[in-house]
């Protein structure tokens with residue numbers, strides 16, 4: 001008997017909505033039913049992970065991450081495994097991705113960019129000192145907590161992404177190599193610390209410029225630019241910032257600035273506060289057991305699900321919509337392009353799904369249905385591969401549902417276009433609360449005088 005009330009349970013965690021989908025995993029909201037604590041759980045395919053010979057490295061990195069408590073690194077609480085999956089339970093971060101800020105408000109002021117960059121370097125430097133390299137520093141792994149503190153995710157999981165790479169699976173989903181150091185692209189074997197610092201340099205550039213230092217629609221041309229560090233700083237960068245970025249984005253790793261030298265750089269030092277953190281006494285039995293060759297079945301957790309829409313609790317709703325605003329038909333914050341969007345509906349869940357199915361079909365999407373979820377798979381090739389959209393219906397109250405559309409593959413701008421079209425077809429499904437007016441595809445609450 002499941003006591004989850006319409007949700008999937010894994011061990012003592014109740015799984016909620018998907019927070020994001022990455023190249024090799026899904027991240028879900030979850031709640032510890034014993035303590036009420038909210039967490040994020042990263043779910044990986046066990047077979048993919050264990051098939052390879054890097055178990056020792058993954059085990060070592062995950063173990064190290066469990067020991068780290070750094071204010072700028074997302075904490076890893078525990079790992080679990082079922083017959084087919086690995087679950088990494090981690091700190092839930094609710095402020096969104098750092099780059100959402102740029103997407104919505106444009107580039108940052110130099111002082112703000114420096115603050116985030118200092119957080120980033122703190123995290124990276126500390127993990128390096130413990131022998132853990134990131135190797136996949138990119139915007140999606142830079143999250144903000146509720147207080148606007150930068151938290152780096154996926155430290156200690158680099159071995160996982162590397163494997164998938166070897167496998168060829170990351171081939172299309174890996175996305176752009178815009179943040180990757182030249183020596184990594186070259187694949188000649190490299191120093192993880194230097195490579196991470198390069199990525200930090202690209203991130204700093206983007207924060208201050210609002211665009212990428214290296215970009216080209218042709219992959220080979222992009223590589224060439226990266227190999228030569230062929231970029232130029234916009235005029236609004238201060239001279240000292242320009243100098244520093246040049247030292248970080250040095251294509252030769254042996255002359256590239258080190259983190260130690262970076263930390264004593266005048267530009268970097270301004271307003272710098274060294275982090276305060278602790279290391280803890282942590283039990284590593286869970287890590288050891290899931291990577292055990294002769295798997296002890298009693299250690300395995302089971303996923304149990306019920307065939308009805310997931311119920312959202314208030315906290316989840318708030319963490320979902322960044323300030324509870326059910327009236328927002330399609331979340332669209334001043335022109336920002338997000339890879340997920342939501343609307344509210346008063347129709348029964350099944351009806352909502354059938355309508356979406358009926359609208360998406362003629363738009364050129366194959367529809368797969370499972371429980372209260374739909375997968376829409378685009379038939380056209382698209383700029384970054386076929387557009388794929390995951391849809392899920394959540395129960396807010398028995399007569400109010402929230403529908404989420406999330407891009408799981410493809411180009412964000414194409415997704416943006418897609419939801420413009422589908423929102424037109426779904427007008428009668430969407431619930432427009434009293435006192436709201438429609439402006440284009442947006443609903444704003446009328447301000448009372």
Ligand code: ADP
Pocket residue numbers: 019020021022023024025026027040042074090091092093094097140141143153154
């Ligand atoms: P990626 O390869 O894009 O980093 P991940 O599987 O690591 O993919 O995560 C997918 C998305 O899930 C992230 O981009 C982020 O938006 C969200 N996410 C990841 N970890 C957390 C967390 N601890 N708290 C909240 N959201 C998270």
Ligand code: MG
Pocket residue numbers: 022140141153154
């Ligand atoms: Mg990530």
